Amino acid sequence: MKDQETVISLRGAGAALGARPVLRGVDLTVRRGEVVALLGANGSGKSTAVRAVVGQVPLTSGELELFGTPQRRFKDWARIGYVPQRTTAAGGVPATVREIVASGRLARTKLRWPGRADREAVHRALDLVGMADRAKDSAEALSGGQHQRVLIARALVGSPELLIMDEPMAGVDLASQEVLAETLRGQVEAGVTVLLVLHELGPLEPLIDRAVVLRDGCVVHDGPPPEAVGQHALPGHDHVHPHAGPAAEPVRTGLLT
Secondary structure, three states, X not given: OHHHOEEEEEEEEEEXXXXXXXXXXXXXXXXXXXXXXXXXOOOOOHHHXXXXXXXXXXXXXXXXXXXXXXXXXXXXXXXXXXEOOOOOOOOOOOOEHHHHHHHXXXXXXXXXXXXXXXXXXXXXXXXXXXXXXXXXXXHHHOOHHHHHHHXXXXXXXXXXXXXXXXXXXXXXXXXXXXXXXXXXXXXXXXXXXXXXEEOOOHHXXXXXXXXXXXXXXXXXXXXXXXXXXXXXXXXXXXXXXXXHOOOOOOOOOOOOO
């Protein structure tokens, strides 16, 4: 059935940052229409896992498929929208809000000159995150929460089927959290599949179908969000679920979570 189509399939995934192993045999499946939260303490491997999915970190072992295609052969990146951990939206390069969001259309335009449909898509994406009135402003004039809204608009402008967001609420003011939660709610209602890296569920909790908890690069819980299953699923607890295998030695890395 279509609603059971596997969008992300990680099997036995291992990954390292330099010489340090960060993921240790991670299994992760995300099906069409699901909203999955990836939870865990700093250093647990959450961000490394999503960066592996989008091709920024190579796997040292295991298999990864996107929409049923092995990642090494996957070419249709326009189907995926990615919001990295919050940083300066322009990456230090002078740019307007509109220009940054328009860059999210490149996978669809294939470097052709943007047309009317592209301009309309940019406006819609900015309107979704409440930033349409700032389209001509320099990104350097934005607050932290506004930067995050722009990054999300950039991910949405290509109308992705899969949206991957790494700590979208981190360091964001309450007003922006509410805007982002409402924006995500609209995407979920439209059938977009979502994978979120979170420290806590917060205002996104009502949207979450399933939580996957990582500890030391291993999956220790895959099922209902921790609030629904009790304290044993929380990232800092010592209990390891049977399917996670033997406890791994802690990974001490200050580079990435």
